[in-house]
Every structure is written in C-alpha cells, then in structure tokens.
Amino acid sequence: MKSLWLFPGQGSQKAGMLxxxxxxxxQNVENWxxxxxxxxxxxxxxxxxxxxSILLLQINEVDQLKKMGWQPDLVAGHSxxxxxxxxxxxxxxxxxxxxxxxxxAKLMQSSYPEGYGMGVIVGLSRQEVAELVKQVHTEExxxxxxxxxxELQNTLSGELNAIKQVLELASKQGAAKAKLLHVPNPSHxxxxxxxxxxxxxxxxxxxxxxxxxxxxxxxxxxxxKKVADVKYDLANNLTHPVFWETMINVALEYNPQVSIEFSPxxxxxxxxxxxxxxxxxxxxxxxxxxDADFLLNKWKGK
Amino acid sequence: xxxxNWHTHRDAKAARLNGASALLDGxxxxxxxxxxxxxxxxxxxxxxxxxxxxxxxxxxxxxALAKVDADKVHDLHMIMSSISRPEHLDIFDLGIATKxxxxxxxxxxxxxxQMIADKTMQVGDIHTYLELFGRLFIDLIPNVVxxxxxxVDREGNLYTGFNTEETPTIVEAAxxxxxxxxxxxxxxxDKVPRVDIPAGWVDVVIPADKPYQLEPxxxxxxxxxSELQILMGMMAIRGIYExxxxxxxxxxxxxxxxxxELLLPTYGEQLGLKGKICRNWELNPTPTLIPAIESGWxxxxxxxxxxxxxxxxxxxxxxxxFVGKDGTMRSNRALGQVAGQYACxxxxxxTLQIDQWGNSxxxxxxxxxxxxxxxxxxxxxxxxxxxxxxxQSLKPADDPLAKGQxxxxxxxxxxxxxxxPVFVDHLDAEEVRKEAKLANVPIMIYSEDTTHIVTExxxxxxxxxxxxxxxxxxxxxxAGVTPVGLRSxxxxxxxxxxxxxxxxxxxxxxxxxxxxxxxxxAQTMDDLVEWSHGLYNPPAKFRSWS
Numbered sequence: 001m002k003s004l005w006l007f008p009g010q011g012s013q014k015a016g017m018l019x020x021x022x023x024x025x026x027q028n029v030e031n032w033x034x035x036x037x038x039x040x041x042x043x044x045x046x047x048x049x050x051x052x053s054i055l056l057l058q059i060n061e062v063d064q065l066k067k068m069g070w071q072p073d074l075v076a077g078h079s080x081x082x083x084x085x086x087x088x089x090x091x092x093x094x095x096x097x098x099x100x101x102x103x104x105a106k107l108m109q110s111s112y113p114e115g116y117g118m119g120v121i122v123g124l125s126r127q128e129v130a131e132l133v134k135q136v137h138t139e140e141x142x143x144x145x146x147x148x149x150x151e152l153q154n155t156l157s158g159e160l161n162a163i164k165q166v167l168e169l170a171s172k173q174g175a176a177k178a179k180l181l182h183v184p185n186p187s188h189x190x191x192x193x194x195x196x197x198x199x200x201x202x203x204x205x206x207x208x209x210x211x212x213x214x215x216x217x218x219x220x221x222x223x224x225k226k227v228a229d230v231k232y233d234l235a236n237n238l239t240h241p242v243f244w245e246t247m248i249n250v251a252l253e254y255n256p257q258v259s260i261e262f263s264p265x266x267x268x269x270x271x272x273x274x275x276x277x278x279x280x281x282x283x284x285x286x287x288x289x290x291d292a293d294f295l296l297n298k299w300k301g302k
Numbered sequence: 303x304x305x306x307n308w309h310t311h312r313d314a315k316a317a318r319l320n321g322a323s324a325l326l327d328g329x330x331x332x333x334x335x336x337x338x339x340x341x342x343x344x345x346x347x348x349x350x351x352x353x354x355x356x357x358x359x360x361x362x363x364x365x366a367l368a369k370v371d372a373d374k375v376h377d378l379h380m381i382m383s384s385i386s387r388p389e390h391l392d393i394f395d396l397g398i399a400t401k402x403x404x405x406x407x408x409x410x411x412x413x414x415x416q417m418i419a420d421k422t423m424q425v426g427d428i429h430t431y432l433e434l435f436g437r438l439f440i441d442l443i444p445n446v447v448x449x450x451x452x453x454v455d456r457e458g459n460l461y462t463g464f465n466t467e468e469t470p471t472i473v474e475a476a477x478x479x480x481x482x483x484x485x486x487x488x489x490x491x492d493k494v495p496r497v498d499i500p501a502g503w504v505d506v507v508i509p510a511d512k513p514y515q516l517e518p519x520x521x522x523x524x525x526x527x528s529e530l531q532i533l534m535g536m537m538a539i540r541g542i543y544e545x546x547x548x549x550x551x552x553x554x555x556x557x558x559x560x561x562x563e564l565l566l567p568t569y570g571e572q573l574g575l576k577g578k579i580c581r582n583w584e585l586n587p588t589p590t591l592i593p594a595i596e597s598g599w600x601x602x603x604x605x606x607x608x609x610x611x612x613x614x615x616x617x618x619x620x621x622x623x624f625v626g627k628d629g630t631m632r633s634n635r636a637l638g639q640v641a642g643q644y645a646c647x648x649x650x651x652x653t654l655q656i657d658q659w660g661n662s663x664x665x666x667x668x669x670x671x672x673x674x675x676x677x678x679x680x681x682x683x684x685x686x687x688x689x690x691x692x693x694q695s696l697k698p699a700d701d702p703l704a705k706g707q708x709x710x711x712x713x714x715x716x717x718x719x720x721x722x723p724v725f726v727d728h729l730d731a732e733e734v735r736k737e738a739k740l741a742n743v744p745i746m747i748y749s750e751d752t753t754h755i756v757t758e759x760x761x762x763x764x765x766x767x768x769x770x771x772x773x774x775x776x777x778x779x780x781a782g783v784t785p786v787g788l789r790s791x792x793x794x795x796x797x798x799x800x801x802x803x804x805x806x807x808x809x810x811x812x813x814x815x816x817x818x819x820x821x822x823x824a825q826t827m828d829d830l831v832e833w834s835h836g837l838y839n840p841p842a843k844f845r846s847w848s
Contacts, residue, residue, distance in 0.1 A: 125722060127667070151720055222416055225395075246668060249412040254388045278843075 001300050004256040004279070005072040005088055006272075007058055007081030010183075012265030012285070013050050015041045021060045029056050032095050033102040047184070048105035051080055055101050058084035058262040059094065064289045065260070070296055074223075074254055076216040076247050079147075079187065082237055084262060089211035091230050096206050100234070103202060107195040108185050108238070116191070118146065118183040119156040119163040123176035129154045132169045136162050144189035147242040150271050155181065157189035192238040200235035214254065221246025223254070244271075252276060258299055260284065260292065311480035318343050318482060319505065329458045329501075330490075331508045336366040339508065340375065340448075343482050347377050348445040350399075351438065351476070354384045355467040355635065356406065356674060357517050357607045360450040362486040362510035364389050367448065372397045379403070379426075381442050383434055383468060383635075385410045385672075387515070394423045403442060404672060405429045411671040418670065418738045428670075428744055430677040432643065435468065435636045438475035447476040447483050450514040453494050454487040458501035461494035464608030464616070464631045465516060470499055471636040477503035486510040495628035518610035518841045520586040522560040524824050530758050533807065533817035534713055535561035536569055538650070540810040541761045542711060542754055543570075543579045547691045550582045552642040552679045554651030558713040558756075560590040562650070564822040567597040584642040584679075587612040587623065587631070589840070593823035593833045595622055605631065606638035606675065611844075615837035642679040647692035648709035649679040653746060654718060655729050658774055658786055660749035660764055662712055663731040670738055673746045680747040682708040696753060696765050707765060710747060711754040716782030723784035725777065749773070755780060759787075760806040767803055779804045 018026065018039040030036055035052055043049040062084065077085030083101050086092050092100070121129055126148055133145045133156065143158035143166055156163045160180070167178040186192065210227045217224050217233045221243030224230060248271070256279055261269045263285040272279060280299050282292050307313070322342035325331050331339045340363075344350060352367065353360040368389040378399040382390065385407040393399045394417055403426035407414045417423035429437070438444060449469050453461040462469050476483050484506045539562060542548065553559035566580060581601040585591065587609045594600055603623055608616075608631055617629045624632050642649070653662035653676075664671055686693070686708070693706030714724045735743045753765040755777060762776040779795045781787030798804045807814055824830045827840050 123721070152722075220416075221412075222420075223413070246412060249668070250416070253410050253413050 001258060001296075002073040002254065002256040003070070003258040003260060003296075004074040004076065004251050005085065006259060006261040006268045007075070007077035007084035007088070008054075008261065008265050008268055009077070009079030009081045010047075010050050010054065012267070013044050013054055014264065015039060015044065017057060017264055018053055021056055022063075025060055025063070026056060028095075029098050032098050035102060047109050048102060051101050051105040052098065054080060054264065055083055055098065057264060059087055059097070061262050061284050061289065062088045065292065068289070068293050070293075072213050072260075074214045074216065074251050074256055075211075076244075076251055077218070078244055078268065079218065079237065079242055081262075082218055082233055085215060086211070086230055086234055089213050089215050089230070091208050091211050091215070091227060092206065092234075100199070100202060100206070104195070104199055104238075107198055108187070108192075111192065111195050112185050115160055116158065116184070116186045117160055117163065118181045118185075118187060119167050119179060120153065120181055121156065121167065121170045121175050121178045122153045124154070124170055124173060125152060126154050128173065129156075129166075129170065132166050132173070135169065136165045138162070142186075142189075142191060144186070144191070145241065146188040148245045149242075150245050150274070155188070157186040158191065159186070187238055188241050190239055196236045196239045199238075203231055203235045216247040216251055218242045218244075218247070221250060223250050244268075248272060248275065252279070258282065258296065315480045315482060318345070322506075326506065329504060329507050331506055333509050333511055336362070336508050337369045339484070339506065340366055341370050343484065343506070344370070344375050344378070344446050346375060347379070349379045349381060349442060351381045351444045351447040351449075351472050352390065353447070353449040353469065353472060354382045354386045354390055355465075355607065356384050357519055357609075358450055358465040358467050358469075359386055359515040360448050360486055361387060361515040362508070362512070363448040363450070363484065367398065368392045368396065370398060376400075381434070381438065381444060383431055385414060391417060391423070400424055401426060403427055403429065403434065403437070405431050405434050406672040406674050408671045408674075411669040415668050415670045415734075415738065425738070425740070428672045428740070430673070431635060431639045431675060432678050435471050435639075438472065443479050444472075444476050444481045447472050447481060448486075449473060449483070450486050450510075451488070451499070453489045453491045454485065454507050455491055455494045455501075458504040458507055459494050459497045460485060460499040460501075460504060461496060462498040463495075464613055464633060466498055466633045467607040468635040470634065473499050473503050482506070484508070486514065488513040495630065496626045498632070516610060518844075520555050520588045520609050521611070521841065521844055522555070522557055522588065522590055523827055523844055524560065524564060524590060524822055524829065525826055527557050527561045527564070527819070527822060529817050529819060530715060531558050531561040532565065532819065532821060533812070533814060534558055534715075534756050534758055535565045536812045536817060537761055537805075537807055537810055538562060538711065538713060538756050539565060539570055539573070539575070540812055541805050542648075542709065542756070544573065544575055546648070546695045546709060548579050548648045548709065549690065549692065550646045551580060551648040551650065552584045552646050552675075553588070554649075554676065555586075555588075555674075556652040556713070558652055559650055560588070561822070563588065563590045563594055564824055566594040566599050567823040568821050570599070571597070584638055584646055587616055589827075589830050589838055590824070592830050592838060595619065596833050597823075604638060604641055605633045606635040607633045610841045611839045614839065615834045618837055639675060639678045642675060643681065644683050644686060646679065646708075647690055648711065649676070650711040650713060651676050651680055651747070652713050654724065655726050655731075656712060656714060656724055656755065656777070657729045658725075658727050658777065659770065660752050660755070660773060660777055661729060661745045661747070662752065663729045663744060663746045665729075665731040665734050665744040665746075667730050667733065670734060670744070672744070676746050680710045681751045682710065707753060708751075709753050710751050711756060712747065712752055713756040716757050716759065716784050716787060723781075723786070725781040725784040725786040727786065757782060760804050761810070762804050763802065766801070772803065776803050
C-alpha cells in the first residue's frame, strides 16, 4: 500500500484546534520559539501564531501516525505545508523546523506592512490568467500569476490595486470566481525574494537529511529525492508559485492507494477526489488518529 | 588480408549468456537472481525493449531493472510502446537509462514532460504503434528484450493467452538478430495450453514473484453515458454509419463509441440496419459490445489485446472472436494495427482539442501523453487498393483517377469535462513542441485525414469541403458557443446545410427528445452481465453493486 501525505498551509486554522495536541510538544515549541501559542480567534489574526500552530498540529499528527508504524511514500505540502512534509520525510528535526517557521512567519510579517496581498481566480485556465496578468503588471504596480491550485483555480500575488484590476478583467472574461484573499503578503512571487534570501541563509546552518520518501516540490512540481532540492524548496517556495496541480498529477503517476490530509481542513482531499476515485482518502481534521489507524489497517492489503 | 567476422552479434550474445551461466539452469533463472541476471546480460548503451503494452506490463522485470547497479548498467536506450509504470521513468532518474523511443505515455505523461524539460530523458521520437514496431526491424533493433508470459513449459515455450498483444513482435525483433530474449513467467508448467512463442526464440526465463500487471482499460460503465452522448451516437449512426454503409470499423475507447455500441440493438434495429452496418470489427473485447453481439449484429472481432473479465464470454463465442484450440483468445497488437489502418473503412474516436483547421490532439500543457492506436487507425492509408461501398462513397466525383478514402470520425462535445472549449484556434500541442523541443507538433490526427466531426450541434462532412476556408467554416458551424464556434453565423450555416457539408439533428431525422438513457441496450454493468448470460465477469472496480 503506497500512501500520499498531504500538508495544507494557512487558511483553515480555527480557535481551539490545538486542544488535543500533546501538551509536552506544545510546551517545547513555545520554549524553542519564545512564542506563547494562544489558539484563539484573536491569536489567529497573527501570522506567526497561525504558522506555528498549524505546524504543531501537523507534526503532532505525524508523530502519532509514525508511532503506530505508518510511513509516507510520497509527501506534498502546500506553501507552509512544505515544513510538515519535510519533517514527515525525515529531512529536518523537530526543533529546527519550528524555529525555522517561526522566523519565516516573522520575516513575512515585516516584509509588506500594507498594500500587498493575493487574489484567486476560478474558472479560467492558467494560460488565460497569464495573459491578463501581462496586461496589468508594471514595475510600479506589480502583479504575478502565483499558485496553481487546480487546472482552473489560480492565484495572483502583488500590489493590491494591480490584483484588483486583474480580478476585474477575469470577471469580464467569465471567471466563476475572482476575489481577494485574506493574505497580507504577495506570497509565492518574486516580491518575496528578500525573505527567501534570509531563510536560505538560516537553513544553510542546519543539518538536513535526504528525504526517506519522494518529496513533491512546490517550486516546480517535481518529485525529488535529494536533500538539496528539498532545502531549496523550504527556503525559496515563497518566491515561486506552488505548482500544486502538477505535484498531485505527478503523485498520482506513482499510483498511491491512500491519501492522508493532515489538519486543518479538507480542501486538498476534495481537489484530489475530483481527479481520481482510485485513491482511498483520510482527512485527519475529520477523524481521530485511531480511526485513521483502523482504516489504514483495513486497506493495508491493497 | 584477414577475413571479416560476419557473426560478431552472435559471438557477443554467446559471450553474454556465457557470463551469466552461473545464474542459469538451462534457460531458467531463479526469481531471487533477477537483478543479477539483468546486470549480467545487459550492457551500457544497449537498446532495450521493456514490454510495456497498453494493458500488459512486464512488471517483475521493470521493477528489477530499476534495482540494477547503475555503475554496471547505464545509458540504456529504452524502446517502449507504452510508458505506464513509475519505474519505467525511475530508471532515468537513476541513470540506468538515458534515451526513450515510445508511442504512448498517458499514465506517466506529467513526469515524461518534466524529464524532457530537465534533460533527464532524451526522447528519440513519439511514434505511432506501427512505426515503433516497424523500427524494431530496421534501425531500432534491440540488444535485449524484456517480456511477460502467462505460462512457460520446461522447454521454454511461451503461452501468452488473451493478452498476447505485442509480445511476438518484440521477441521476433530480438530472436532473429542475435538479441537476448528474457521472459518473466507467471507460472512454469509441464505443458502450455498452446504455444504462442516457440522455445527456440527464448533465451532466459525467470519465474515472477507475482503475476504481471494487467489493466482493464477498455471497460466503460454504461451508467456514465450521458444523454448528449446518446444524441451524438444517434446522429453518427444515421449520418455516417448508415449513410456510408460502413461494414468494417474500429472504435476508440471513449463513452461516445460505447453509446453507439449500446444503441445498435435498439436504435439501429429500429432503423432496420442490422446486417447492413458494423459487421466486422478491429476492437478490443469491449464489454459494451456484448448486447450487439448477442443480438446478431457482429460477424467478427479481431483484437489488439484482451480485456479483464471477458475471458469466459470470448471463449464461448469463437465464431466471433479469434480463439485458439485451447479456448482462449489470441490477440496481436501489431496485426491489429495493420488491420485497423488498412482493412477497416472507418475509425471513430475522440480527442481533447481540435483546432480551427481540424487537427486534433490529446497532448496538453504539462502532459506529453503520446497517442495510442488513433494515429494509425485515424489516418487514410493512401496505398489502399481494395474497394468497398463506404470507401468509394468518399470519392470525389470530378476526377477520373480519383479513389476512395477512409472515414476518420472525431466525436467530441464542444466543451470538455474541464468546461474548457474543445475547439480552439491553436492546439496546446504547438506550444508543447517548443517546450519539449520535438521535431513535429504532437498532433494525434491530422486535418487532412479527418473526414467527419460530430458534436452535439451536428455533423461536419469535412471531406466534402473544397477549400481550407470552407473546412474552417464547417468546423465553426458545429463548434457551438466556443470562441471558434461563435465566428459562425446563421447565413453561413444555411449555406453549408444546403450543400450537405453540415447536418443538424433535424436534417438527419434525429429528434433530440428521443435521446434518452432508456434507449441504451444496457444501462448498467449488471445489464451487461445479464446480456452475456453470466459469462462476463466485471473487474472489482466496476462492481458498484457488490
């Protein structure tokens, strides 16, 4: 039985989601990072709180599954999710990954205080959106085509007015949905080069290992097996689009029988189900670890 | 003067087999020695055919090839009709292979695109099946072939059963030019049910740890057929099959053609067409043809490969299928492609994109899928001589030296399942050619070969057009509300209808309200089982009821 482990990024965090997390692990994270995790709605208006809490939730789940004897054959993380994925693949230690994400969040917060963000367009192909972006993008008002979430769902990153102009053009061209996202950074675009540079420097100091399974890289959608490629992705995925659609297409070419989506949320399982009915799905935000263990045992013969 | 040695290949083969003799007991090697056997018999730079067919995969040998030491075996030039399994590409990641010549890569098309972009894989060419099989005897003569058999006897005779597919073609290319033939066997037996490949052509046999992979690729669940597809099927039966009196044909693998197969015993019967159309087929044993066979429509079916679950049914219908004395079907992809290209009057298939001129392709951005049988069967064999009513019906009237033409029919809904237009000004394939630096645009079926396009709007009889402008107008007229279709206008449509270049459902006497699912001879997998008198045994993934 081959399994594909999926790690979402920011978006589905909610107050109280850390309730069942191992208190020792939570304490450790707070000690390593110097950040007190609030797990409240107010707390989740802060990017560092969001990023650390989601990572904590995912790593808590990874540890539990691994303790039960389960290992991934393929890991795919979306944006922040790359850190949970790299941890699950045995690339980075627990302490390092929390410190790194804490720094990442801090750098992101201070990089663009206002006027920048992201938008999403549903219903146009990536080529169509690229054409619209080309019409609007200027050096003063930059806008970039960013994440490829599915064939007809792509995001924009850049200056807010430029994003709004592209969204308007997209609506005129018949997009089913074109709206701003609640993201305060132009993530996954060249505008994040400064943050990536500093992350790259910090990562250079860490001891990382080759992935124990196939790691699907955000920045180009390729399956990689070398530590250098994972390292590049962890440091630089903020400056590249997340090629999620390609990552999943590649993952499916390895014929996984099971997918496990780590918390929070179930968005990526939904996208996967549109593509194939040949994969059995587990979403950890909707069941206990024991339920997941039961299902994995049941499907083991596959 | 020293005399030239005229048998260097034979000497080299003997030396290699000699080098592996410690691992061999006669022709037989042990399962656990497979990696060592491959390391001993394959040399760097070899041309290697790894049997990846459309359905059958030499999966034991492909997994072993991905485990050889890349210091010993590297830079292989792989020749595969179908790139289907992850390890078919892993060998490139590992440096075991560097070059690939292939036909179809649908199940691995994203990674193939990536590997070409990364230069991890160098592509020779993307072939039609017949081109690739043909080149095995000309300029891609293999050093080693790795194939799969169901049963092998103590002498080394092979039984390949229902899924013979291209095994004999691959083995022949090696066996008669001093290549090494290595076979994985599901089972070693005292006596094979029949000899599909004689022992004399085989060098090494290795019992596999588990049976070769076999996929039911041509099973279509009738429940997934839409009423739009039924409408298009009715139009095709009236406006093409009946009009051109088509007796010999090949169907693609989509739901459109499944709908037609299931309409023959109902709608076709109502039209009184039984015995007049669709008698001789080149086709995999598709379960949706069972009702037509049982109703007496079908005289014969020759097949490229088998289909999981159809074994008992086929064995019980030897008048229709090609069945050995042992009671199992004999398939052959190379001969099937020859028959499909040269001996059939019509090919009906589907595609993902059609451009304004009528070229079609299933290659899209990021997916270099290659093509299956469509480019052979969907091309007009200009050297054909034999005459039939269907072929002659496409002959231009004004040329005394004119000859007939093969019917090549594309059936598409104007918008694809991704809600994007199927009709486009330019195929994605044009861009893919640049990205992958291919010599040719990966077009599946060329405009010049396409004689008819069927959509939910109507039929375009492209063979009747006498200029590219008129051909484009005919395509626009049936392209619905796609950007290409919106260029059409009612006046133009009327003109084309009057000239018989396009036909709308009402022109064909097809009523849209009659296109109901109840018109299908079978509406569920269960119905197909019933039509087969319980002989058809659907694979597990199609058993929604159990």
